[in-house]
Amino acid sequence: MTAVRIITVKTVVDRIEDGGAGIKLFTLVDPDRWELPPFKPGAHIDLHLANGMIRTYSLCNDPADKTRYVFAVKREADGRGGSIHLHDDVRPGDVIGVSLPRGGMQLPLHLSRLTFVAGGIGVTPFLSAAAQLRRLGRDTFTLHMITRGPPPLADLLAPLIESGHVVIHDTAVAGRPDIAALIGPAATDGGIGCCGPESMIGDFEQTAQDWSAEHVHVERFVAPPLPVDPQARPYTLVLARSGRDIAVGPGESMLQALTALDVDVPTSCCGGICGACKVGWLEGEPVHRDRALSPAERTRSLLVCVAGSASDRLVLDL
Template sequence: MARRIALRVLRAVPDGPGIRRLVLADPDGWPLPRWRPGAHIDLHLPNGLVRAYSLCGDPAEPRAWTVAVKREADSRGGSAWLHEALAEGDALEASAPRCTFPLAAEAVRHVFIAGGIGVTPFLPMALTLLRAGGDFRLHLLHRGPPPLADALAPLVAAGRAVLHDTEAAPRPALAELIGPPGQGVQAYACGPENLLDGFAEATADWLEGTAQVEHFHPPILPPDPDARPFTLVLARTGDEVALPAGADLVAAIRALGGAVDTSCEGGICGACRVRWLEGAPIHRDRVLRPAERATDLIACVAACAGGRLVLDL
């Protein structure tokens, strides 16, 4: 299992409709692990739940991590606990930061499309680009007062962010906000599924890899018609088990004594990333790039198209 990092809640304050901003630090004030814009952490809650949240503070600040939690109406206990039970001064554990939604290093212009609380990963991206003199524009679609207004204010004043209140006016066409594809242009989107669907449609003719998304919630995955029975082998111990088609790979790994973390359990967070050594994995995640799939898989949604899958566990 990955190491958990002990934290203390420095501040817990409202920061928009139904949103609570948490500032987390080492209990003794030591610097925290560094992170890249677009990274997220898993919060391990006392009720046993694990929830992923984008880091939305300043990547140059070494002694604090900031996340913003929206209180979900249909909360399964995660956002409700973070809003109602967690208090300033309380202890909390988190994973090390993981970045599955990075800034494209080769891009010369960045276009960010955010839906509501989906603005969080773009705030540290904007800070980083401002310091580097990078070219970017952030479009935030929201209903009523925007989330994290104080953090957005200087970006709006500088003409780098545009707020679109869809309660006051119809939602603008995403294709117009994004603009045309071009050499060195990278588009990003984070928000609810209807926004991501519209973004995918608007960027359908863009070159592969030049338009990327981050999901709030894992998409529903139908049964995989290519899945078949296979033998799972853990290379470090030699333990193996025969699995039926469609078996839960994470459960099988754990049954053999292998250690694997989970969070989203839907292929969008990367917590259960595992190196594979032999076989023909079926990749159904939204995290790994094509080159990464040559060596790694996301266990919570992976399967096997061959008869044998060997993992580096």
């Protein structure tokens, strides 16, 4: 079996708190209370759970809080089992291996006005961003929290509501607000972000078309379906380190081809939004279909769960 080398950090569950209806807030620390690897606002970590699952969550604490990783988990009864395991089986004192944090939001100083739109549990990455912005004295931001009934993580939102940085939109009372009215017209000195249900993100992306891509940040917790490519054709994967050649058939994913031949690649979302299956590529012309890698990252990496190849031969750093 060929395996991707995975770097994980050993952490211990320090606290598990109630985050609202069906939500738990987890705090991880180093076993000896050393500092953890740094992260950007709203960065992701992969949890390598005891049952073999790998699940990805956004950090919601201040990046200056270097001794903790805090994340929220909504229990999804019809999900893939990760949230149920965390809610039902994980206890304080349990050991969890986590990946190095990746991704997160860029909050450049030249953006004088920031507007975030969050739906439900999608508020988590913006809590991290808000904590950093307030600590640095950058108070010109607004977080629009769209929820049905009481908002999740009410204790974390309370000081932001009191300071006027969070506006609650209860759809049970007035329906969902107009996204365009919330973010306003495109601005060279503004930045916008969204995380929530796919329908909300779709409206947001439609509204954000006039904005510079560098000023728009979108987080997804459900991968959108990958459209069928009628032009798909076979190609060969070459694993540079092991010297293996792997044939990938039309319509077959790179991940399926690798897994069928016992090449062990870590996966979580399997839809190109989390980045857990990032692999380096060395030669060829990959087709990037993910929503996680930056343009710079795509020059050297791809996500095997959704990537394809425009060339007959694609060499991976495996």
